[in-house]
Amino acid sequence: MKYFENRVKGREATFEFVADLCAGCETVLDVGGGVGLLKRFLSPKIKLDVVDLSPVAKSCGELLFPEVQFVTGTIDDVGGIYDAITCLSTVEHMQSYKPFLTSAWEKVNKFIVLSFFNGLGGTEKIRRFRRQNDYWKNKYSFRRMQKWILTELNPRHMGVKRIEVNRDYSPEPIVVIWKR
Secondary structure (H helix, E strand, C coil): CHHHHHCCCCCHHHHHHHHHHHHHCCEEEEECCCCCHHHHCCCCCCEEEEEECCHHHHHHHHHHCCCCEEEECCHHHCCCCEEEEEEECCHHHCCCHHHHHHHHHHCEEEEEEEECCCCCCCCHHHHHHHHHCHHHCCCCCHHHHHHHHHHHHCHHHHCEEEEEEECCCCCCCEEEEEEC
């Protein structure tokens, strides 16, 4: 359990920011949410579902948060529509963002929240990827992040109301894609 709690250390502001965004939501899906630690920050009124590839995370999460529904798999293994979908420090591990974003867009009513790991440790795969892609430099300007989102995620076809990039609140950039 200590391992999972250490995943939040230093990132509390990210979880608090996401919880504030989700305050008006009834249902939230956390993609790659591990043991469901986001639940600690959300209002008890919000129904949280978590999907993660790790069966160990699911087992531990069910012990920690019995009120949360856990699914082992990907976003495509989850049915239903959610007010918000969060994906915190997970997108950079995906092979392709577009199928994920397309699936998320079909399952969300209000917005999608993405946060991006900011070089605080990390795997060699992420470091190598960042060297190849200048949008991933440790200095996340709004313009760079917006260009990266428009290029890599290509949300133009989805009817996006607006895209916000927030770096002030958290040690990692947070992207909110609002649905029309």
